[in-house]
Amino acid sequence: xxxxxxxxxxxxxxxxxxxxxxxxxxxxxxxxxxxxxxxxxxxxxxxxxxxxxxxxxxxxxxxxxxxxxxxxxxxxxxxxxxxxxxxxxxxxxxxxxxxxxxxxxxxxxxxxxxxxxxxxxxxxxxxxxxxxxxxxxxxxxxxxxxxxxxxxxxxxxxxxxxxxxxxx
Numbered sequence: 001x002x003x004x005x006x007x008x009x010x011x012x013x014x015x016x017x018x019x020x021x022x023x024x025x026x027x028x029x030x031x032x033x034x035x036x037x038x039x040x041x042x043x044x045x046x047x048x049x050x051x052x053x054x055x056x057x058x059x060x061x062x063x064x065x066x067x068x069x070x071x072x073x074x075x076x077x078x079x080x081x082x083x084x085x086x087x088x089x090x091x092x093x094x095x096x097x098x099x100x101x102x103x104x105x106x107x108x109x110x111x112x113x114x115x116x117x118x119x120x121x122x123x124x125x126x127x128x129x130x131x132x133x134x135x136x137x138x139x140x141x142x143x144x145x146x147x148x149x150x151x152x153x154x155x156x157x158x159x160x161x162x163x164x165x166x167x168x
Contacts, residue, residue, distance in 0.1 A: 002031045002129070003047055004157065005070065008055035010037065012150065016055065019145060020154055027163030041066050049074040050129060051160060055153050057085045064089070071095065076129070078156045080149060081106040098126055098160065100152040108156050110148055111138060118143050120155045120165065128160050139165045 008016050017033045024031050034044060036052070038059040045066060052074045060067055071077055071093050079086050081099035090097060100108040107126060112119035120139045128134050143151050155165045 002050035004031050004033050005036045005044075005047075005049045005052035005074070006033060006055070007036045007053065007058060007060055008153075009058065012055075012147075013037070015145065016150055016153070019150070020157060023154055023158055023163060024161065027158065027161060029161045029163060031161070036060055036067075036070070038063060041070070045069065051076040051078060051157065053078045053153060053157060054086050055080050055149060057083055061085065061089070068093065076160060078153065078160065080153070082149075096126075098156055100156045101149070108152060108159070110152060113148050114143070116143060117141065118148055118151050120152060122159065128162050130162050132162060134159050141165055 006013060006017055013035050017035060021033055041060055041063050052071060072095060074095055076096045076098060078098045079090060080101050081087060081103040082101035099106045102109060107124050109121050109123060110118050111121040118141050120141055122134060122137050125133055125135050141151055141155055158165045
């Protein structure tokens with residue numbers, strides 16, 4: 001069973017993990033979601049993640065060496081490219097990175113944001129976890145949690161695991 005690590009703000013991590021679990025279940029993807037924070041990082045040092053999602057700079061960044069080791073061993077890292085500190089952390093890490101955010105260089109960005117829907121744009125082709133190509137495209141998704149970053153992050157993970165994003 002693949003492990004997906006989630007690093008995001010404490011107040012949003014459970015909401016994000018629950019919404020992600022719903023999407024994985026809908027897509028019939030069996031994966032274990034593990035919240036990575038300053039309290040858990042020591043206990044998960046031997047876990048091999050298929051993907052690690054970084055949505056925010058948190059206190060776990062203070063344990064830089066442990067965090068870098070986890071990221072280096074992950075198959076994929078999905079990062080919020082609008083946060084400079086995350087980009088700095090990733091400079092010397094050799095793994096497949098999928099970036100999301102409003103940054104024009106992001107792999108996945110929002111080309112249009114409305115109250116109810118977001119138009120997600122895949123700007124560059126990448127290979128998903130099943131070695132299938134995810135080609136540039138636009139996908140309309142519901143902005144159910146009223147947070148564009150959460151919606152882009154979940155869409156990024158869905159694309160990585162071959163789940164149809166337009167099922168939002």
